Amino acid sequence: MVKMTIKDVAKEAGVSTATISRVMNNSGYVSEDIKQQVLEVIRKFNYQPNAIARSLKQEKSRSVGIVLPDMANPYFMKIARTIQHRCFQLGYHLLFIDTEENPEKEREALEFLTEKRVEALILAGTGENRDQIQAISDSGIHVILADRRFSNLKLDTVTEDxxxxxxxxxxxxxxxxxxxxxxxxxxxxxxxxxxxxxxxxxxxxxxxxxxxxxxxxxxxxxxxxxxxxxxxxxxxxxxxxxxxxxxxxxxxxxxxxxxxxxxxxxxxxxxxxxxxxxxxxxxxxxxxxxQNPQELGETIGDLLIKRLNGEADSVQNRILMPHLVPSK
Amino acid sequence: MVKMTIKDVAKEAGVSTATISRVMNNSGYVSEDIKQQVLEVIRKFNYQPNAIARSLKQEKSRSVGIVLPDMANPYFMKIARTIQHRCFQLGYHLLFIDTEENPEKEREALEFLTEKRVEALILAGTGENRDQIQAISDSGIHVILADRRFSNLKLDTVTEDxxxxxxxxxxxxxxxxxxxxxxxxxxxxxxxxxxxxxxxxxxxxxxxxxxxxxxxxxxxxxxxxxxxxxxxxxxxxxxxxxxxxxxxxxxxxxxxxxxxxxxxxxxxxxxxxxxxxxxxxxxxxxxxxxQNPQELGETIGDLLIKRLNGEADSVQNRILMPHLVPSK
DNA sequence: ATTCTCCATGTTAACGTTACCACATTAATA
DNA sequence: TATTAATGTGGTAACGTTAACATGGAGAAT
Incomplete structure (x- = not known):
C-alpha cells in the first residue's frame, strides 16, 4: 500500500495543496468549513505528511546527532535518555552513534551526521578529531560537548568538576x-x-x-x-x-x-x-x-532548546558538581 | 557558512550536476579525467551531498526506528547497540524512542516514526497498539518484534523461549x-x-x-x-x-x-x-x-538486512534459548 | 561508406512539501 | 460610494538530489 501525498488529499477534498498545507500547519487563513472538510479527509485516509519532503523544503532536518563512546554504559545512557525525551517533545529525532571510544569511528560518525544534516550535535568525544568538530561548529551546526571537553575550542560544554x-x-x-x-x-x-x-x-x-x-x-x-x-x-x-x-x-x-x-x-x-x-x-x-547524568542531560537539553531556537547567547560552559558518598 | 549544493560543485567543475551525481555514486559512465577533476572540487570545498534531498528523490529514508520500553535497562541497550552498529554499516540511521512502558507514548512514537518514513521498525512493545502496528506493517514498513511478541499478528519476531x-x-x-x-x-x-x-x-x-x-x-x-x-x-x-x-x-x-x-x-x-x-x-x-541480548540484536540485524534488501521470505519467528546459571 | 555499439556528457522532470505571490471576495472605514 | 483592510483560496517555484532520456562522438563491424 502506497502512502498518500498532499496532492491526493487536495484532490480528494477538492481544494489546492496550499490549503491542505495551511490546515496541517495551522498557518494562514482557512475557513472553518474547509478546514473541517480537509481534516475529515486526512482522518479518513490516515494521511501523514512526509517529514523528509518537509525537511527539504524548510531546510530543517529536525534531527540532532548524539555521539557517545559507550552505549552500554548506564552513565551515558541516562544522559541520552533525558535528551531523547526532550527531543521527542520538540518533534526532533535523535541520531545515536556509539563510537566505542574509537576515533576513526567517531570521524565517520561525524561525517555521517553532517550528511544527514543534523541541526545540532551532542558529543562525548574520544579527544581526537578536533578540527573536524570545530569545522562542524563553524558550519553552523550547534555543537554541545557533553561530559568531555576540548581545551581551546570555543564550544558549549556541559561537564562535571x-x-x-x-x-x-x-x-x-x-x-x-x-x-x-x-x-x-x-x-x-x-x-x-x-x-x-x-x-x-x-x-x-x-x-x-x-x-x-x-x-x-x-x-x-x-x-x-x-x-x-x-x-x-x-x-x-x-x-x-x-x-x-x-x-x-x-x-x-x-x-x-x-x-x-x-x-x-x-x-x-x-x-x-x-x-x-x-x-x-x-x-x-x-x-x-x-555523578548526575540526568541533570547533565537536562542541562544539555535546556541548552539545546536555546540553540535550536536561535536564542543568541555566548558560548556556555556549565559545570556540575558531583559529590562523594562514603562507604558504609 | 552555508552548505554547498551539487549545483555549486557542477559550476565549479564546469560540468553538469548529472556528472557530479555519477561521480558521487559511481554509476554510469564518467571519464577518468573528469572524475578526478570533480573529486578534486569535492575535496577542496568539502562538499557533502544532502542526504535529505537524496532520500526524497529516491523515496528511501535510510532510517530505521527502534522503540524500546526502557533505555536505561542494559538488556535493551545491548540489543540496541548491536543493531545500531549494523545500521551504521549500512548507512542507515536509527531513530530511538524510549516509551517507558507507556502505551500512549508508544502510540505517539509510532506515529512520529511513520511520519519520518522509517523503512523498518524494531519494537519491544507495551502490548497495546496492536492495530496501529499491524497497519504499519501493512503499509509496507518492515516490522520486527524484539523480545516481545503479539499473538495472532503475522509479523517477524525474535524472542526468547x-x-x-x-x-x-x-x-x-x-x-x-x-x-x-x-x-x-x-x-x-x-x-x-x-x-x-x-x-x-x-x-x-x-x-x-x-x-x-x-x-x-x-x-x-x-x-x-x-x-x-x-x-x-x-x-x-x-x-x-x-x-x-x-x-x-x-x-x-x-x-x-x-x-x-x-x-x-x-x-x-x-x-x-x-x-x-x-x-x-x-x-x-x-x-x-x-539472556543473550547481543545475539538477539544480531539476529534482528540479520533479519533487518534481509528485509531492507527486499529478499522475499515468509514471516520469520526466531526463538533464542536462554540458560540458567545456578548460584554458587 | 554506412550502420551499430559503446562511451561520455547534458537536459530535465520528478520526489512531497511549503512560502510567496496573485487574485478574489467580503467587511470595515472614510 | 469609494477606498482600504481583512480574509480565503489557488498557482507555482523552489528545496537538492537522481533517473530517464536525449545527444553526439569515436571506433568497430558490415
Missing part, C-alpha cells in the same frame, strides 16, 4: 590512613581522564605525598582495563592498599580482577568515579563519587 | 527443596510476562504443587515494583522462602526491598530472569537465567 571531585576522593582515602593509593585512569586524550588525574595529584601533593608513576595505571575506561590494572598492582612489591578508579566500568573491573586473583573484595578500599548500580547493596569498602 | 526458561527456573528452586516460591511478574499485557508466568505454572504443576495467587505478584518490570513485591511477600503469614523474579530490574528491587526490611540478602534463594551485571560478584543465593 572532575578536579575537585577527584581531589576529594583522594582526601577521603588519606583520611582513612591510606598512603599507597593506586590510581586507575582513562586515556590521556580524554579531558575527564586528564582532569581526574590532575585532581588526584593535587590531593596527594597537598598531603605532602609525591605521586609516583608506579601507582598510576592508564586504562581505557573499559571493564577489561580495570582487571588489568589490578593484575598490574597486585604484582608490585609494595601493593596499594586503596584504589581510586576513574570510571564506573573500570571499578567493575577492579572487583572482577580482585575476584580473579582471590583477593577478598573488602580488603581493598575503593573510590569510584561514577556510580555502580549495585553499590548500595555492596558491603565492601566502596565509596562513590556520584 | 520464556516458557522453557521459566519452567527450568522453578525446577531449580524445587530441587533446592523450596516449595513456597514467590513469583514476581511483569504486566499481563506483555507477552514475556504471560509466558514467564505460564512456564512457572507448568513447573509447579509438574511437581504436583498448585500455584496460588497469594504467591503471584504482578509488577511492572521496574525496580520499584520489585521492592513492592518484597514488601507484600514479607507480610504474608507463610512467607515464600524463594523468589522467581521475571526481569533484571525487579530482581534489583528484590534486593533493595530485602535490604530495606533488614532481611539478610542471602537468606532468600532467588532466580532472576535476566542477568544482573554484578551477579558474578554477588555471594548471595542468586541464580540467573542468562
Amino acid at each position: 572532575n578536579i575537585y571531585a577527584s581531589k576529594s576522593a583522594i582526601e577521603h582515602l588519606l583520611e582513612k590512613k591510606h598512603t599507597r593509593i593506586g590510581i586507575i585512569n582513562g586515556p590521556k586524550t580524554i579531558s575527564t581522564a586528564r582532569e581526574r588525574r590532575q585532581g588526584a595529584i593535587i590531593g596527594l601533593e597537598e598531603a605532602g605525598i609525591t605521586p609516583t608513576n608506579e601507582f598510576m595505571f592508564e586504562g581505557d575506561y573499559t571493564r577489561e582495563s580495570g582487571i588489568e590494572a589490578i593484575r598490574y598492582f597486585s604484582q608490585l612489591p609494595d601493593r596499594p592498599t586503596a584504589i581510586f578508579s576513574a570510571n564506573n566500568e573500570m571499578t567493575f573491573g577492579v572487583y572482577l580482577g580482585l575476584q580473579e586473583l582471590g583477593i577478598p573484595l573488602e580488603s581493598i578500599e575503593v573510590v569510584s568515579f561514577g556510580n555502580l548500580e549495585f553499590s548500595s547493596l555492596f558491603h565492601h569498602n566502596l565509596s562513590v563519587i556520584m | 520464556n516458557i522453557y526458561a521459566s519452567k527450568s527456573a522453578i525446577e531449580h528452586l524445587l530441587e533446592k527443596k523450596h516449595t513456597r516460591i514467590g513469583i514476581i511478574n511483569g504486566p499481563k499485557t506483555i507477552s514475556t510476562a504471560r509466558e514467564r508466568r505460564q512456564g512457572a505454572i507448568i513447573g509447579l504443576e509438574e511437581a504436583g504443587i498448585t500455584p496460588t495467587n497469594e504467591f503471584m505478584f504482578e509488577g511492572d518490570y521496574t525496580r520499584e515494583s520489585g521492592i513492592e513485591a518484597i514488601r507484600y511477600f514479607s507480610q504474608l503469614p507463610d512467607r515464600p522462602t524463594a523468589i522467581f523474579s521475571a526481569n533484571n530490574e525487579m530482581t534489583f528491587g528484590v534486593y533493595l526491598g530485602l535490604q530495606e526490611l533488614g532481611i539478610p540478602l542471602e537468606s532468600i534463594e532467588v532466580v532472576s530472569f535476566g542477568n544482573l551485571e554484578f551477579s558474578s560478584l554477588f555471594h548471595h543465593n542468586l541464580s540467573v537465567i542468562m
Whole structure:
C-alpha cells in the first residue's frame, strides 16, 4: 500500500495543496468549513505528511546527532535518555552513534551526521578529531560537548568538576590512613581522564605525598582495563592498599580482577568515579563519587532548546558538581 | 557558512550536476579525467551531498526506528547497540524512542516514526497498539518484534523461549527443596510476562504443587515494583522462602526491598530472569537465567538486512534459548 | 561508406512539501 | 460610494538530489 501525498488529499477534498498545507500547519487563513472538510479527509485516509519532503523544503532536518563512546554504559545512557525525551517533545529525532571510544569511528560518525544534516550535535568525544568538530561548529551546526571537553575550542560544554571531585576522593582515602593509593585512569586524550588525574595529584601533593608513576595505571575506561590494572598492582612489591578508579566500568573491573586473583573484595578500599548500580547493596569498602547524568542531560537539553531556537547567547560552559558518598 | 549544493560543485567543475551525481555514486559512465577533476572540487570545498534531498528523490529514508520500553535497562541497550552498529554499516540511521512502558507514548512514537518514513521498525512493545502496528506493517514498513511478541499478528519476531526458561527456573528452586516460591511478574499485557508466568505454572504443576495467587505478584518490570513485591511477600503469614523474579530490574528491587526490611540478602534463594551485571560478584543465593541480548540484536540485524534488501521470505519467528546459571 | 555499439556528457522532470505571490471576495472605514 | 483592510483560496517555484532520456562522438563491424 502506497502512502498518500498532499496532492491526493487536495484532490480528494477538492481544494489546492496550499490549503491542505495551511490546515496541517495551522498557518494562514482557512475557513472553518474547509478546514473541517480537509481534516475529515486526512482522518479518513490516515494521511501523514512526509517529514523528509518537509525537511527539504524548510531546510530543517529536525534531527540532532548524539555521539557517545559507550552505549552500554548506564552513565551515558541516562544522559541520552533525558535528551531523547526532550527531543521527542520538540518533534526532533535523535541520531545515536556509539563510537566505542574509537576515533576513526567517531570521524565517520561525524561525517555521517553532517550528511544527514543534523541541526545540532551532542558529543562525548574520544579527544581526537578536533578540527573536524570545530569545522562542524563553524558550519553552523550547534555543537554541545557533553561530559568531555576540548581545551581551546570555543564550544558549549556541559561537564562535571572532575578536579575537585577527584581531589576529594583522594582526601577521603588519606583520611582513612591510606598512603599507597593506586590510581586507575582513562586515556590521556580524554579531558575527564586528564582532569581526574590532575585532581588526584593535587590531593596527594597537598598531603605532602609525591605521586609516583608506579601507582598510576592508564586504562581505557573499559571493564577489561580495570582487571588489568589490578593484575598490574597486585604484582608490585609494595601493593596499594586503596584504589581510586576513574570510571564506573573500570571499578567493575577492579572487583572482577580482585575476584580473579582471590583477593577478598573488602580488603581493598575503593573510590569510584561514577556510580555502580549495585553499590548500595555492596558491603565492601566502596565509596562513590556520584555523578548526575540526568541533570547533565537536562542541562544539555535546556541548552539545546536555546540553540535550536536561535536564542543568541555566548558560548556556555556549565559545570556540575558531583559529590562523594562514603562507604558504609 | 552555508552548505554547498551539487549545483555549486557542477559550476565549479564546469560540468553538469548529472556528472557530479555519477561521480558521487559511481554509476554510469564518467571519464577518468573528469572524475578526478570533480573529486578534486569535492575535496577542496568539502562538499557533502544532502542526504535529505537524496532520500526524497529516491523515496528511501535510510532510517530505521527502534522503540524500546526502557533505555536505561542494559538488556535493551545491548540489543540496541548491536543493531545500531549494523545500521551504521549500512548507512542507515536509527531513530530511538524510549516509551517507558507507556502505551500512549508508544502510540505517539509510532506515529512520529511513520511520519519520518522509517523503512523498518524494531519494537519491544507495551502490548497495546496492536492495530496501529499491524497497519504499519501493512503499509509496507518492515516490522520486527524484539523480545516481545503479539499473538495472532503475522509479523517477524525474535524472542526468547520464556516458557522453557521459566519452567527450568522453578525446577531449580524445587530441587533446592523450596516449595513456597514467590513469583514476581511483569504486566499481563506483555507477552514475556504471560509466558514467564505460564512456564512457572507448568513447573509447579509438574511437581504436583498448585500455584496460588497469594504467591503471584504482578509488577511492572521496574525496580520499584520489585521492592513492592518484597514488601507484600514479607507480610504474608507463610512467607515464600524463594523468589522467581521475571526481569533484571525487579530482581534489583528484590534486593533493595530485602535490604530495606533488614532481611539478610542471602537468606532468600532467588532466580532472576535476566542477568544482573554484578551477579558474578554477588555471594548471595542468586541464580540467573542468562539472556543473550547481543545475539538477539544480531539476529534482528540479520533479519533487518534481509528485509531492507527486499529478499522475499515468509514471516520469520526466531526463538533464542536462554540458560540458567545456578548460584554458587 | 554506412550502420551499430559503446562511451561520455547534458537536459530535465520528478520526489512531497511549503512560502510567496496573485487574485478574489467580503467587511470595515472614510 | 469609494477606498482600504481583512480574509480565503489557488498557482507555482523552489528545496537538492537522481533517473530517464536525449545527444553526439569515436571506433568497430558490415
